Amino acid sequence: MGKYRKDSLLGFLILLIFDLATFNSSVAQLTFDFYAASCPSAEFIIRNTVQSASLNDPSIPGKLLRLVFHDCFVEGCDASILLKGNGTEGSDPANLSLGGFSVIDSVKRVLEIFCPGIVSCADIIAIAARDAVEMTGGPQVRIATGRRDGRFSAASNVRSNMADTTFSIDAMTKLFSSKGLSVNDLVTLSGAHTIGTAHCSTVRDRFKEDSRGRLTGIDPSLDKLYGEELMRECLAGGDLSSALVSNDPQTSLSFDNQYYKNLVVHKGLFQSDSALVEDERTKNMVEDFATSQERFFSSWVESFRKLTSIKVKTGDAGEVRRSCSSFNR
Structure with missing residues (x-):
């Protein structure tokens, strides 16, 4: 009986460790300085673009911060909110008032010149929101990168995954x-x-x-x-x-x-x-x-x-879009 209990406990612990490793595997694949070799100027380009846009329009930081919430809460932080088309997340009425898309697109265009096919739109959203907070007086946050862009976006997933202003x-x-x-x-x-x-x-x-x-x-x-x-x-x-x-x-x-x-x-x-x-x-x-x-x-x-690690996609579980508003063809 004692041996049975020990074996059962050992088996349970092994399964628990396996489950935890599986749960954390995607987050673990995010790393600091992910683009250090492949695109060392990535975060500099994002920061400069956000700063320039914010100087021209002081509402930009708030829009970028809201954008990362709406992206990460639905399908995880995979830039699915940026995809355009009928029935996508962006077409849901709850997302029609979102802004900051032009800033993300501007960043992507520059990065595709210097580092084509390297920096994901999902990472751009997360870093841009991080920088928006710091530029308006908030704390510095060092976040890991390596997110991949999702290949799925559905308006039907929005309402059940977003908080409403009337929520208890x-x-x-x-x-x-x-x-x-x-x-x-x-x-x-x-x-x-x-x-x-x-x-x-x-x-x-x-x-x-x-x-x-x-x-x-x-x-x-x-x-x-x-x-x-x-x-x-x-x-x-x-x-x-x-x-x-x-x-x-x-x-x-x-x-x-x-x-x-x-x-x-x-x-x-x-x-x-x-x-x-x-x-x-x-x-x-x-x-x-x-x-x-x-x-x-x-x-x-x-x-x-x-927040910026929710259900991230890494490795082969996604792509790096050439344009943030559409899938790669």
């Missing part, structure tokens, strides 16, 4: 857990809302609109004065589907911990933001990041690395 903590933790991300990652990565803008239609649930288009605040979790400010901005912008408001009304162009300070005083833009400071599982972390930008930045480095 339960819904968000369930979604993040399915991507290998923890509650800590959820709170940390929500800090991406410290830069960028959103359409007023995404906060429609926090207001009541009458037949004349007038808005009335109905969400008690939202600071009254902030709610009134949002209503004025949205109405001044015309159609709620096109009017824009800043994710962070205080420092919308700076990657800092102001987002968490806003949450503590009930000035979170989305219902999903407000939920973070109302739930005991996340409230303490929000308050901690609100008082310490250093702790937020430290946590961001680790969580961003995890």
Whole structure:
């Protein structure tokens, strides 16, 4: 009986080690300085292009950061969000407001001149988002590279894999857990809302609109004065589907911990933001990041690395596209 138990335990451990090795194999194949020999100027070219685009359009960093989330949460970090065509991820209504594509395309065109067929669009998205954060005052993050571009993109996969602005903590933790991300990652990565803008239609649930288009605040979790400010901005912008408001009304162009300070005083833009400071599982972390930008930045480095490693494709499990918007032929 003892020998049987030992053999069973040994077999279980072997299977467990095998499963863990299989699970981590794709991530393990990502390496730092992946392009050191094949395209040593790759990250320099990406950084310069992002910086130039951001100087011309300050909204670019927020768009690039949002883009990496929408890519990695659906099919993993494989640039499937960039593929154009009927029925692709980009055609889903949830992705129609995405931006930053021209920056990625510009980077790819330059890289195809200097290093044809070497640098994947998936790596470009991840590095560009990383650089966008740093350029707006955020922390430096060294991420491994070697991602391959996926060969599949379907709009039908988007809704079940993306968080909605009305999500509860339960819904968000369930979604993040399915991507290998923890509650800590959820709170940390929500800090991406410290830069960028959103359409007023995404906060429609926090207001009541009458037949004349007038808005009335109905969400008690939202600071009254902030709610009134949002209503004025949205109405001044015309159609709620096109009017824009800043994710962070205080420092919308700076990657800092102001987002968490806003949450503590009930000035979170989305219902999903407000939920973070109302739930005991996340409230303490929000308050901690609100008082310490250093702790937020430290946590961001680790969580961003995890985000950009979701279901990556490496080796033969993908391709390096010549054009980010279409498969290789």
